[in-house]
Amino acid sequence: MGGRTLTYHALVLRVRQSGESNREAFFLTAEEGIIRAMVFGGPKSKLRAYVSPFHSGTLWIYHDPVKDSRKVTDFDVQSWRPGIREAYERTMAAGAITETILAAHGGGGNWQEPLTLASQSLDAVSMAKEKEVMLPFLHFLWNWADILGIQPDINHCGVCESLCSQDEYMTYSGYDGHLLCSRCGGVYHHQEQSSSYLVLSPGARRWLTVTSPLNPNLVSRYNMDNTALNQVKTFTTALLAAALGKRLQSWDFV
Ligand SMILES: [Zn+2]
Incomplete structure (x- = not known):
């Protein structure tokens, strides 16, 4: 009751295991700064592959105000940056x-x-x-x-305040x-x-x-x-x- 889905412009910073098959992800978002959310789904889940470090795009998160928990419901990756892993x-x-x-x-x-x-x-x-x-x-x-x-x-002395050439x-x-x-x-x-x-x-x-x-x-x-x-x-x-x-x-x- 009362939960809602919020949309973010987000970059995945870190993902770590949480429990047996779930993961916890940290995002930098344009809307709220750093947020943390759960990613549910096994190793073959598409969402889990999308929510990987260095990917960025549009993120949908469901927030349950009663439990104050957040879970990722979708992630539309716009930048994959495959070169980083190469x-x-x-x-x-x-x-x-x-x-x-x-x-x-x-x-x-x-x-x-x-x-x-x-x-x-x-x-x-x-x-x-x-x-x-x-x-x-x-x-x-x-x-x-x-x-x-x-x-x-980088151009002025912090003590005498003179301009440095x-x-x-x-x-x-x-x-x-x-x-x-x-x-x-x-x-x-x-x-x-x-x-x-x-x-x-x-x-x-x-x-x-x-x-x-x-x-x-x-x-x-x-x-x-x-x-x-x-x-x-x-x-x-x-x-x-x-x-x-x-x-x-x-x-x-x-
Ligand atoms: Zn000086």
């Missing part, structure tokens, strides 16, 4: 994206933007060359930091989450990279700046040398780790 590196990068979303998602009422970023990032991973899956993943982390409201200003090194301070100019943070350039002070080269800053407003599908056009790539990886994962209070194992897929 290569180990892509599967790992895609899993790192969905695990990050489950670990820390932005609040508030606007879920369309996070869903669009997640969907486009998985599209890019699905089509990326195996050696380049790191690029859409790092692009995702940097822009997810923006959605969480923790993305520091394009060819300037900056230092990320893990203590206060700021980026520091070469004068305020320069003393740390001579030290080893640590979790407290991370150096970002001009190449690393340029990549973050140029790719930031881009669709992740275009990210692989902008390459970095290995030093800059490692800096961006250390920096973006440190940002997210600070927000989560821990590092996710899934980030270290390479």
